[in-house]
Amino acid sequence: MSDYVLGISRRHWSYIEAVSATLLIMNGTKAAVNTVGANGIFGYGKSTKLAGFGRNRNDTWKSLQALSLAVVAVTMLKGASESLKSAAINAQVSEIEEYAF
Numbered sequence: 001m002s003d004y005v006l007g008i009s010r011r012h013w014s015y016i017e018a019v020s021a022t023l024l025i026m027n028g029t030k031a032a033v034n035t036v037g038a039n040g041i042f043g044y045g046k047s048t049k050l051a052g053f054g055r056n057r058n059d060t061w062k063s064l065q066a067l068s069l070a071v072v073a074v075t076m077l078k079g080a081s082e083s084l085k086s087a088a089i090n091a092q093v094s095e096i097e098e099y100a101f
Helices: 010-039 055-100
Strands: none
Touching: 010 055
16 A cells, blocks of 8 residues: 555644544534524523634634635545545456456
């Protein structure tokens, strides 16, 4: 297996994937906190403080969400690239086995 995928080393991919996961968790947590604060859980536990979490830095949160989506798209592209390489290798092996036997 190659040490690079799409021109990026596997070590750096692990950092990219960690950043992607962190950004997703941050954005998901903020959305969950806002939703629970606004609506509660089955109507219980409503909180204006939770509903407004992050409101004063709304532009920052929007930027983080956009960055998160971009990083997720790049990691999905990496996965698709690896899948296509694997499929091509499997097709070559099948072709070789077909002629060998």
